[in-house]
Amino acid sequence: MRSLAIGATGMIAQQLNVETISNNIANATTTGFKKQRAEFQDLLYQNFRRIGSTSSDAGTIVPTGVQVGAGVRVAAIGRMMEQGNLNITENKLDVAINGSGYFQVLMPNGDTAYTRAGNFKLSPEGIIVTADGYQVQPANTVPTAATDIAINSSGEVLVKLDGQVEPQNVGQLQLATFANPGGLEAVGDNLFMQTPASGEAVAGNPGAAGFGRLVQGALETSNVNIVQEITTLITAQRAYEMNSKIIKTTDEMMQQAGQMR
Secondary structure (H helix, E strand, C coil), rough: HHHHHHHHHHHHHHHHHHHHHHHHHCCCCCCCCCCCEEEEEECEEEECCCCECCCCCCCCCCCCEEEEEEEEEEEEEECCCCCCEECCCCCCEEEEECCCCEEECCCCCCEEEECCCECEEECCEEEECCCCCCCEEEECCCCEEEEEEEEEECCCEEEEEHHHHHEEEEEEEEEEECCCCCCEEEEEEEEEEECCCCCEEECCCCCCCCCCEEEEEEEEECCCHHHHHHHHHHHHHHHHHHHHHHHHHHHHHHHHHHCCC
């Protein structure tokens, strides 16, 4: 009976759905995290009576036919790119992106990664780096004699030095945008890598057309809505239960058929 296989595909799909929801909930407080959503497709249909075929010599057309589905599969796990809330921290090196774009990060192997997490630090040389010590690109070095750091909405890094009235510009933070940010590959540690699906990175200064603005002393929170995720989790659980019920019912029907004399 096809319902055994159909129910199994439903259970597998809902299991992956629950795993996706679980990851969202686990990262509800991860800086800059973007929630994911499982997207489903129905499988190929078996035609017992093809739609539009003729049913008589007079050319009568079958209006609906007989099609039996084969179940469901997960077609994609999309990433929702909605803006997260801005959490004010008052930390000079915490920088949130309000709008489109990603910070560029130089990886140890020379590749460029991208992140929305702006909880930056200073290296022993005064270079602005991520929490893992990776340089934020383009490189910006803060003098050790600096008494204050300001990063304006356009990404300019300004420092105040003893004996100087006007702040000194020591660098520029840039953002990168993509034609399809959902096509970026998540590699963990709040980092993404460019892929053929994402398109080429386009770099520019914050505040320019198509780029978000920076907010110093703030961090972008996860865009996970806990109430919504719990509701979705309950729906996925019920769907899993119903698919398991299909398998159980099919098994009982097969047993009844086997006992017929």
